Amino acid sequence: MIQRPRGTRDFPPEEAHRRRAVREKMIDVMERWGYREVVTPTFEHLELFTLKSGEGVIEEIYSFKDKGGRDIALRPELTAPVMRMYVGELHSAPKPLRLYYFANCFRYERPQKGRFREFWQLGCELIGGRRSDSEAEVIAMADEVLRAVGIRGDIHIGYLGLIRSMLKKVPEAHRQSIMRLIDKKERDALRELLQSIGAEDLGIMELISLKGKGALDRAEELSAALSSVEISTEGAGSAHSSLEAACGESRREGARASARSGRSPESEMKLSDFREMLELLDAYGVDATVDFEIVRGLEYYTGTVFEIYASGLGAQNQICGGGSYELASLFGGSETFSTGFGLGFDRIMEVVGEVDPPIPPxxxxxxxxxxxxxxxxxxxxxxxxxxxxxxxxxxxxxxxxxxxxxxxxxxxxxxxxxxxxxxxxxxxxxxxxxxxxxxxxxxxxxxxxxxxxxx
RNA sequence: GCCGGGAUAGGGUAGUGGUCAUCCUGCGGGACUGUGGAUCCCUCGAGCCGGGUUCGAAUCCCGGUCCCGGCCCCA
Structure with missing residues (x-):
């Protein structure tokens, strides 16, 4: 008797039918918003994913050498493949591009509730649009996709522009750890770190505790006050370029770093963009909570980030995550503004109710x-x-x-x-x-x- | 990778260091070669894997595999 590999599942007829019914409802919504399906290979060069997410992800990637000695990876996600496709064959298509996907992905992780080694993701990428409009559209669509299957998710929206401006005043070496601590909601450790580097006056602690109505107004005050705050550590502002040069990073790492630092500070500063986006979202009739604690811990996000939660999933209650990012230049294309989201289909299946029964024969x-x-x-x-x-x-x-x-x-x-x-x-x-x-x-x-x- | 709980026919279960194991359900067949669901009968079908202790292990011990909950992580 041969068992299934760990973290994989079989779907008997009834379950397969449920999954298809739910998938079709969600895809139908995206089609009605003018998104078109794309399909990418099940496996890619390992490099595609390390380029996007760093070498650290290798631990959790199913990778192997093929018979030609190439490093191959089963896709752990679809944003990188879609952007690879965009840069390689769609970069001169009329903008914006509205793309969606539904496909299985693979990660070598400890399986638990709502988490498997083979799992399905549904998502979209809106490539080449204007910031506020794109973000509002994508979030509104995510909301509608979930509603189409009877899920009213709890939407939390954050904005990285301001926090990134604050971090500009902090030594490069600490920025990533600060973002991580925020993402993990470890307030005490964060406060300690900020104090230890003399950065407690930047307003970071207050910013991330801002939630809901009024959060934006207060954030604007913090933003205005920021220019007068200086921290007295060793030349924080100029440190990063020399640090970067001195680190002897690989060519790839260097490319990643420059793709990020290439963004103009002004584009990250504009809280007015965020305000506009929220107004548009309101016009879409979407109810969301402003939450500056949402930072998604990832370096390539550039502006608005959001997460959607559902109840009934235990420790794994996030069913959707997304935001704006800049990845095209990382994959060799010209800088292109993009926004997208990814939905955990398996977690959605855990919380959807009854679906249409199959047609009796x-x-x-x-x-x-x-x-x-x-x-x-x-x-x-x-x-x-x-x-x-x-x-x-x-x-x-x-x-x-x-x-x-x-x-x-x-x-x-x-x-x-x-x-x-x-x-x-x-x-x-x-x-x-x-x-x-x-x-x-x-x-x-x-x-x-x-x-x-x-x- | 870590902590805890599990694993007995397809599904659900009982039980004991001592004859290759209980019951329900299910599948297949029959009573019923032109009319189903009921009933009755028959058949099929199981102790996760490997090692150890023992005269004897499904039962006790160790390791592994897989499942469940949590941690780490979550692109």
């Missing part, structure tokens, strides 16, 4: 002497309904018993008598009533029954 029962006629009839009826015929050589009564056990709604009985008279028996398994009809009439009946169940 029609069973065509026959007597052995007319099997070939039954097959011809079944072939014809499959144009209007799922049709099953016996392949076990069962007696008529056993065929009916079997039809009953699979909850078939109708059974059509074909025998010598029916063929001679040209009228087949259509039996309703629920009521037990049956009538004799021509095959054309049966087609009509099934057509309308089918239309009802799929409506």
């Amino acid at each position: 029609v069973v065509l029962a026959f007597t052995p002497d007319v099997k070939v006629d039954a097959i011809r009839i079944a072939k014809r009826l499959r144009n209007v309904s799922p049709v099953i015929i016996d392949v076990m050589g069962r007696s008529l009564s056993a065929q009916l018993k079997s039809a009953s056990s699979i909850n078939a709604e109708h059974v059509i009985i074909v025998g010598r008598r029916e063929l001679d008279s040209g009228k087949l028996v259509l039996r309703n398994m629920t009521s037990g009533s049956q009538e004799e009809l021509s095959i054309e009439a049966i087609e009509e009946r099934l057509r309308s029954a089918f239309a009802r169940t799929t409506k």
